[in-house]
Amino acid sequence: MKNKLITALAIISLLAPSIYASGAKPPTQVWESLPDIVKNVKTGWDSWGNTRIKNFLSVHHGEHPRLLLYFAFLYFFVEGVSEDVSSNLEKYILMNPDPMKPEVLNVLNFFISALQRIYILAIAATALYMLFGSLSPRQRALSKYMLGRLVLGFLLVSISPYIISLAFQLSSQTTSMILAQADSNVVKSEYNGVLFKCWVYSFAAVAAPVVFENTAWHKLEGYIDKRLENIIEELTPDHVVAHSAADALAGQYTDMDQLESLAEKSAKQTAEGTTLGQTLQWVDKIKIEPQAAFTFPFLMLSMLLVFGLYGFLSLRYIMVMVWTLLFPLTIFFSSFELTKGLGRNMAEQTIFWIIMQVFYAVSLCVVAVGFALIPAGYEFFGIGPGDPFAYFSVSFFTIGGLLVFLLSPLFLLMMTQRRTA
Amino acid sequence: MTALTVFILLCTVFTACADEPSTSSGGADIKSFWDSTGLGEMVWWAKRLIYAGLSLEVAKWDFGHLIDNLKLLVLMNPNPRSGDVLNYIGTFIKIVIPLYMLAIAVTGFYLLLISGSPKGRAKAKFLMRDLVVGMVAVSLSPLILQLLVNVSYQATDAVLSQTDIGIVTTSMTSVLGGTDPVNGVLCPLCVLHTFVTFIEIELGYYTFLPFFLVVWGSLVFFFLRFAIISLWMIIFPLSVLLYSFATTRDVGRNMLEQTILWIYMQFFIAVILVAVALCLTQRPAGFMSVGMANDLPSNIVEKTFIWYLPSVLFDFIPFIGCLVMIIAPLLMLRLFKGFLP
Numbered sequence: 001m002k003n004k005l006i007t008a009l010a011i012i013s014l015l016a017p018s019i020y021a022s023g024a025k026p027p028t029q030v031w032e033s034l035p036d037i038v039k040n041v042k043t044g045w046d047s048w049g050n051t052r053i054k055n056f057l058s059v060h061h062g063e064h065p066r067l068l069l070y071f072a073f074l075y076f077f078v079e080g081v082s083e084d085v086s087s088n089l090e091k092y093i094l095m096n097p098d099p100m101k102p103e104v105l106n107v108l109n110f111f112i113s114a115l116q117r118i119y120i121l122a123i124a125a126t127a128l129y130m131l132f133g134s135l136s137p138r139q140r141a142l143s144k145y146m147l148g149r150l151v152l153g154f155l156l157v158s159i160s161p162y163i164i165s166l167a168f169q170l171s172s173q174t175t176s177m178i179l180a181q182a183d184s185n186v187v188k189s190e191y192n193g194v195l196f197k198c199w200v201y202s203f204a205a206v207a208a209p210v211v212f213e214n215t216a217w218h219k220l221e222g223y224i225d226k227r228l229e230n231i232i233e234e235l236t237p238d239h240v241v242a243h244s245a246a247d248a249l250a251g252q253y254t255d256m257d258q259l260e261s262l263a264e265k266s267a268k269q270t271a272e273g274t275t276l277g278q279t280l281q282w283v284d285k286i287k288i289e290p291q292a293a294f295t296f297p298f299l300m301l302s303m304l305l306v307f308g309l310y311g312f313l314s315l316r317y318i319m320v321m322v323w324t325l326l327f328p329l330t331i332f333f334s335s336f337e338l339t340k341g342l343g344r345n346m347a348e349q350t351i352f353w354i355i356m357q358v359f360y361a362v363s364l365c366v367v368a369v370g371f372a373l374i375p376a377g378y379e380f381f382g383i384g385p386g387d388p389f390a391y392f393s394v395s396f397f398t399i400g401g402l403l404v405f406l407l408s409p410l411f412l413l414m415m416t417q418r419r420t421a
Numbered sequence: 422m423t424a425l426t427v428f429i430l431l432c433t434v435f436t437a438c439a440d441e442p443s444t445s446s447g448g449a450d451i452k453s454f455w456d457s458t459g460l461g462e463m464v465w466w467a468k469r470l471i472y473a474g475l476s477l478e479v480a481k482w483d484f485g486h487l488i489d490n491l492k493l494l495v496l497m498n499p500n501p502r503s504g505d506v507l508n509y510i511g512t513f514i515k516i517v518i519p520l521y522m523l524a525i526a527v528t529g530f531y532l533l534l535i536s537g538s539p540k541g542r543a544k545a546k547f548l549m550r551d552l553v554v555g556m557v558a559v560s561l562s563p564l565i566l567q568l569l570v571n572v573s574y575q576a577t578d579a580v581l582s583q584t585d586i587g588i589v590t591t592s593m594t595s596v597l598g599g600t601d602p603v604n605g606v607l608c609p610l611c612v613l614h615t616f617v618t619f620i621e622i623e624l625g626y627y628t629f630l631p632f633f634l635v636v637w638g639s640l641v642f643f644f645l646r647f648a649i650i651s652l653w654m655i656i657f658p659l660s661v662l663l664y665s666f667a668t669t670r671d672v673g674r675n676m677l678e679q680t681i682l683w684i685y686m687q688f689f690i691a692v693i694l695v696a697v698a699l700c701l702t703q704r705p706a707g708f709m710s711v712g713m714a715n716d717l718p719s720n721i722v723e724k725t726f727i728w729y730l731p732s733v734l735f736d737f738i739p740f741i742g743c744l745v746m747i748i749a750p751l752l753m754l755r756l757f758k759g760f761l762p
Binding site: 038061066067069070073077080081084092094097098101103104106107110114291292293306310311313314315317318319321322324325326338339341345346349 | 437462465579580583585616617619620621623624690692693695696697699700702703704705708709711712737738740741742744745756757759762
């Protein structure tokens, strides 16, 4: 794509002077008209290259090339993201860390071996208490119950990598089954569409003032300038008379050139005071300079989409890894009455972050179905022009649907929050 | 302050003084000289270059310290048995112990002289036990805190030793001109910041913000934890006192929970760092790295400047890892609250 763009730019640059060359007479023989063509190309280049290109490169410290470069890189970024999303979205949703990989298992084994020692101590202490220190039947029953829980906890901690691996497999299988039901291409194309349309609007926001200035605005200024020149021409003789009279009264002598110059100057001032002169000043004042800042609203929307997707998926991957490493501790805390609450919270978090991928898949399905169910006529109801350019509209339905998909972790969080009251 | 910083500061002062002259008040000649020599153009570009360089320099102040001493920063704890912390704890102990003695005396008098109902006597006995335990705990506050800190330190150290957390810092600092991979967090941010500053300087302000988050956010977090632990350590005797009475138990419980949670937060941070390091080693190539090219530059031509920018990939895993580390206190305080009886 980059090569294509550069090639296109090079071709346009090379062909531009030939616009002027096209004014040459139709040649009888190509070689006969060759000097004329060369001459015309040179004239065209001098005129076009020295004015347009020079202006293009030099206006306000090369503002136009800088803006073009900005849009080129924005475009490539959007293209990179959309390519990545198109080919990897499902893979990213299905991605889970593998607890059986040596690096992860190494850390898990560290926790497991530390906790096993504590379990063995606790089991030994409880057994000794049962054998030698048991007082009442109630206490004996409690000790037995405690011993059972400790042994169970010990076993669960020892096999915790397999348990968490099983949980990942279950979650992953369910997610892939749900994803198979959804037409994810609809969501992907809508996502990419919004990114590209945001780019188009950003470009338009900057390009529109430039185009407007060079066309209608330029013509309006030219028209008013011409009218003002006429007014000045009409007013000048009267002002010559007025100035010569004033000089005569003052007893001064002024030569004719100086008199005309003074008269023209005062006529110009009078003309500038007229409604037309004032209009020209206002036209100049309300002129809009193209700035990259115009792109901010659309840039923000694009960044929300990019960070919403990649940020939450990265967060999930990291948090799943964190709770995988803490899983032996989760089982350990759940084993004791005092720390049961803590263990339950940790277990909930482990489950929450694992099943988030299932929820992502469900959201993807829902949003895909939702896009298909948008009432007729509302597909293009959103930001953008109406007919005949309705295709370029960023639909509110699309933005809403994509936000539902991107913010699905927050919905899951709200759903799974325990009621405090 | 490095020589580079001094140089940049001097250049900034020079270019700020050498502003573009106005055409009014007889400045037309200077302006024409300014335009004809190209000095105005040079100053315009130099200002942006210096702004980009200076802001990057400022944003990365002490980043080297963070990178070199990440493990030490995670393991950093105030010592409750030395210095000012011990003095302040001692002051609180001196305030709290007389209150305990008064409470014990009142409960003792109640038990000895005002023998109420058996229920009242039993309640007073329990209270007496709690008060005595509380007073012992308050007296031993520095030792208890030292024990908590030591256990946390050892556990954190052990967790950090399980894997090489250097990969987290390496992934963040893969810099321009460095060896592969050219992705990372700070490298794309540096390139982006410099690039957009030349496009429009206002855009540079926005790209400057992520640096605050990544570099200063992490550093501020470590020192915030240190300060908050010092605070909870100092008022630990008061927390124990409030936990001893039924009417103030909720307040005391919250304070004790906060003390424990902030001390053990370093363990949680260590687990997060290890998790991020494992994520970086475990993930498939290109996972959560996004940019303009989606592939790394493979040859010397692609590594030249013009092709460098499109080849930079923004890596979300270390970036989000930093964010998780910064929001870890909120996460921990929300998840683990209410664990004390």
